[in-house]
Amino acid sequence: MVGRNHPFTRGKAATLAAVAAEPIILTEQDLSRAHMLQIFEKAGLRPTIAHHAGTMETMRSLAANGLGLGLSYTNPRAGTSYDGKAVRQVTIIDAASVEPVLLIRSQDNALSPAAQRLQVLIAAMRFEGSNSDAG
Incomplete structure (x- = not known):
């Protein structure tokens, strides 16, 4: 999940390496957080965790406001976060994801x-x- 002006919105997808180079926002769900980090670890990548969000909607708001890139396996239909800012979904194209x-x-x-x-x-x-x- 990225804000409307993020460079990733120019394409429909990004690589895991490109995502790892961005500040990451993770939701505070133990299994999900650990799993997401394991994907990067298996690929030999070390992402920078910028924020931990208590809920997916908080993560979407942080991403919509340009504070990092949110990671999620779900793809909500809403194109805006709860604060009304545009949020876009970008697919990670690596098979490892x-x-x-x-x-x-x-x-x-x-x-x-x-x-x-x-x-x-x-x-x-x-x-x-x-x-x-x-x-």
Whole structure:
């Protein structure tokens, strides 16, 4: 997540190395924070953590106000933060940043129509920049 005037908004995507060169804003969710940092570590990158935000909306507001680049696996539809500033999403294109989506179910129970649709959607999700078969 970046503010409307951030250079990353000129493109639709950025590399993990380019992101690591920016001040980073992380939400204070232990597993999420540790996981995000592990992605950089595995790539041999050391990002600078500029801010820790208590909530995703605080992170989005900090990013919208140009105080760093917020990291999130979710992509809220709202194009503004709670304070009314524009916030943009930029995809990290490195395959290392992709997470698999798993659908686990019991073979003893038939999928409901809604679950069948979800299964189709999950199968259709593929990260365009990835060489991985994980989806």
